[in-house]
Amino acid sequence: MSEVIAIIPAAGCGSRMKAAVPKQYIKFGRSTMLELTAGKLARVLGAENVYIGVSPEDAYAADLDLKSMHVLRTGGATRAQTVANTLRAAIEAGAAGKDDLVLVHDAARPLVEESDICRLIKAAKEHIARGTASGCVLAIAVADTVKRTDAQGFVSEDIDRTRLYRIATPQCFRAGELVRALAQHPDVTDESSAIRLSGGKTAVVECAPTNIKVTQPADADFVRQQFLKESRMQLRVGYGYDSHRLEAGRKFILGGVEIEHSLGLSGHSDADALLHAVTDALLGAANCGNIGILFPDNDPAFKGADSKVLLKKAWETVAQKGWQIANIDCVVIAQKPKLNPHVPAMAQTIAGILGIEPEAVSIKPKTNEKLGFEGKEEGISTRAVVLLTKMP
Numbered sequence: 001m002s003e004v005i006a007i008i009p010a011a012g013c014g015s016r017m018k019a020a021v022p023k024q025y026i027k028f029g030r031s032t033m034l035e036l037t038a039g040k041l042a043r044v045l046g047a048e049n050v051y052i053g054v055s056p057e058d059a060y061a062a063d064l065d066l067k068s069m070h071v072l073r074t075g076g077a078t079r080a081q082t083v084a085n086t087l088r089a090a091i092e093a094g095a096a097g098k099d100d101l102v103l104v105h106d107a108a109r110p111l112v113e114e115s116d117i118c119r120l121i122k123a124a125k126e127h128i129a130r131g132t133a134s135g136c137v138l139a140i141a142v143a144d145t146v147k148r149t150d151a152q153g154f155v156s157e158d159i160d161r162t163r164l165y166r167i168a169t170p171q172c173f174r175a176g177e178l179v180r181a182l183a184q185h186p187d188v189t190d191e192s193s194a195i196r197l198s199g200g201k202t203a204v205v206e207c208a209p210t211n212i213k214v215t216q217p218a219d220a221d222f223v224r225q226q227f228l229k230e231s232r233m234q235l236r237v238g239y240g241y242d243s244h245r246l247e248a249g250r251k252f253i254l255g256g257v258e259i260e261h262s263l264g265l266s267g268h269s270d271a272d273a274l275l276h277a278v279t280d281a282l283l284g285a286a287n288c289g290n291i292g293i294l295f296p297d298n299d300p301a302f303k304g305a306d307s308k309v310l311l312k313k314a315w316e317t318v319a320q321k322g323w324q325i326a327n328i329d330c331v332v333i334a335q336k337p338k339l340n341p342h343v344p345a346m347a348q349t350i351a352g353i354l355g356i357e358p359e360a361v362s363i364k365p366k367t368n369e370k371l372g373f374e375g376k377e378e379g380i381s382t383r384a385v386v387l388l389t390k391m392p
Contacts, residue, residue: 004102006041006045006050006104007103007105008105009104009106011082012024012079019217020357020358022060023220028391029233031065031391032064033214034052035065038052041105042067043114044121048070051090053082056073072090074089087102087179101124101135101172101173101175103117103120103172104171105171106213110223111212112169112170116138116208117170120205121172123136124136124203133200134195135173135174135195137167137205138171138205138207139167140206141164142165143161146161167190167192169190173200173202177200181200182194233389236285236323237387238282238385238388239384240277240281240382240383242274242280243273243379244267244271244380245379246377247263247265248262252264252265254339255349256307256353257346259337259339261336265379269302269305269307269310271307275307278384279307279310282318283314285323294313308353311350312354315353315354323388324389325387326389327361327386328354328387330361330362330364330384331364331384333368334367334374335367335377338365347362
């Protein structure tokens with residue numbers, strides 16, 4: 001049993017991030033946000049004292065490098081339910097007694113300073129010992145002018161920012177008191193609200209303003225910039241090209257999407273020229289050969305092969321070297337069919353295969369003004385440029 005354990009609720013889907021994976025699994029360099037966040041707590045408390053609550057249907061956590069941390073499928077419909085379920089499970093497992101401290105920290109706050117975590121624990125112990133508070137929270141003093149608007153969006157009131165804080169995490173309370181408070185007030189958005197509504201007091205410990213919660217894509221960009229300041233990132237650019245003839249009796253599959261057309265693309269596999277160009281760009285950037293070496297067109301095993309599967313296998317080869325995808329930019333040259341209506345579906349498909357955000361995939365269809373083999377509708381050609389990154 002430890003006198004301090006940590007709970008990380010990580011069962012949300014992060015819909016506002018508009019990412020291909022739940023936001024806690026977005027990668028910054030080699031590591032997911034959850035791994036980075038949990039690592040901060042593990043360095044302070046020890047990995048064996050960190051408990052992560054994920055959704056029962058979670059398909060990602062099992063593949064993470066979380067060392068001896070505990071991953072429990074205790075996710076609920078709300079953050080409060082996930083915290084309560086995970087904390088109860090930890091207590092039942094003998095990890096903490098009712099008077100031991102529990103830190104609750106958002107999975108989406110990877111920039112929390114370890115020194116702030118230590119100050120929080122020290123302050124909570126002191127307040128509890130003196131009987132002046134039930135625990136403490138990290139918080140950021142509001143520096144901006146704050147105003148309230150009316151229903152129409154017009155400024156209606158100035159709000160005094162004196163003693164005004166943005167509440168952050170971790171939040172630190174005794175395990176038994178927190179379990180009771182969450183049971184009585186299951187609809188709260190943070191632990192300090194449950195404690196206050198149950199009659200307890202919470203003290204504020206100011207923390208670094210960089211301890212933000214990643215909610216929007218811009219927040220993720222800020223986190224990446226912070227990690228870039230701490231380490232020198234490696235960059236690699238890859239270029240891929242492919243072309244296929246058009247012929248009758250074949251399906252027209254491009255970017256992993258089947259598109260209605262009178263002609264299809266001819267090839268040994270499903271002839272998805274766009275995925276082939278992306279595959280070659282990835283392999284080239286990481287110096288892992290090319291699509292012809294990995295998947296020879298004279299090998300019967302790849303006759304009629306699904307290019308989505310080939311792309312995934314190629315990406316696994318590249319990812320094993322520690323590379324991550326920053327963005328992909330593609331050009332498709334085809335006189336017909338009209339491809340712009342299918343761009344979102346193609347970008348979503350590629351992003352899903354590679355585990356990146358759809359916003360990181362650009363696809364630009366072009367006609368060739370009836371010039372060349374593309375313009376004569378004899379075939380299509382594709383180009384792809386990939387930027388790979390790697391943290392040292």
